[in-house]
Amino acid sequence: xxxxxxxxxxxxxxxxxxxxxxxxxxxxxxxxxxxxxxxxxxxxxxxxxxxxxxxxxxxxxxxxxxxxxxxxxxxxxxxxxxxxxxxxxxxxxxxxxxxxxxxxxxxxxxxxxxxxxxxxxxxxxxxxxxxxxxxxxxxxxxxxxxxxxxxxxxxxxxxxxxxxxxxxxxxxxxxxxxxxxxxxxxxxxxxxxxxxxxxxxxxxxxxxxxxxxxxxx
Numbered sequence: 001x002x003x004x005x006x007x008x009x010x011x012x013x014x015x016x017x018x019x020x021x022x023x024x025x026x027x028x029x030x031x032x033x034x035x036x037x038x039x040x041x042x043x044x045x046x047x048x049x050x051x052x053x054x055x056x057x058x059x060x061x062x063x064x065x066x067x068x069x070x071x072x073x074x075x076x077x078x079x080x081x082x083x084x085x086x087x088x089x090x091x092x093x094x095x096x097x098x099x100x101x102x103x104x105x106x107x108x109x110x111x112x113x114x115x116x117x118x119x120x121x122x123x124x125x126x127x128x129x130x131x132x133x134x135x136x137x138x139x140x141x142x143x144x145x146x147x148x149x150x151x152x153x154x155x156x157x158x159x160x161x162x163x164x165x166x167x168x169x170x171x172x173x174x175x176x177x178x179x180x181x182x183x184x185x186x187x188x189x190x191x192x193x194x195x196x197x198x199x200x201x202x203x204x205x206x207x208x209x210x211x212x213x214x215x216x217x
Contacts, residue, residue: 038161038171039133042144046128054124064215068113080162080174081105087175088187089203092195100200107207108187114214126150128157139163142171155179 036044053059058066085105086093096104131145141162147154158177164170176183194203 036170037133038135038142038159039130039144041161041171042146042159043128043130046130046146050126050128064114068110078170078172080164080172081109083162083174084108084184087184089191089195089200090188092200096200100204103204104200104207107204107211110211111207111214114211124150129154 056066082101082105085101085108088108089096089104093101093104127149129147129149131147133142133144135142141160143158143160145156145158148157149155156177156179159173160175160177161171161173164172174184191203194206198205
């Protein structure tokens with residue numbers, strides 16, 4: 001039971017981090033986004049989106065439909081969610097059909113949003129501090145470390161980003177670390193158990209059933 005509670009707590013912070021990182025990219029996207037360093041990007045979007053969430057009562061109240069719309073319009077274009085889902089599914093992803101992969105992405109996204117919608121209601125006086133960037137902005141993949149500060153102890157919130165190909169594409173998030181635990185790794189162990197038991201279709205069915213149950217809650 002303690003492990004389940006820890007995972008739920010982790011997930012709430014993780015999705016909040018994902019929302020914080022993704023949503024604000026679309027609000028203030030510079031003309032030359034590809035030239036923006038990843039740490040500058042995280043710093044800018046964190047401040048922007050915190051202010052936006054604090055001002056939106058329906059999001060803070062956990063309005064799932066509005067959060068889903070926010071994810072689709074503001075976040076998904078700036079997150080490599082296919083890579084995130086593939087990493088969570090593990091080696092079985094390569095054996096999945098395109099239709100199965102599409103279903104997995106849809107159900108995984110719904111799982112994250114519906115399970116942890118309440119995370120945004122916890123946003124109050126938090127601020128984000130970006131730690132000094134130790135990588136090179138010329139790298140294709142980087143790690144940006146931050147701390148979320150508010151009431152209580154600071155929360156470690158780190159992001160793995162990749163540089164997307166093409167001019168003007170900038171950076172995309174593909175994993176999030178909360179308090180030393182990576183989001184994708186947490187779900188990979190859960191998904192592997194389901195896949196070993198009932199295959200890819202079994203995982204899709206289990207996710208769909210869980211999402212249906214969460215929608216009733």
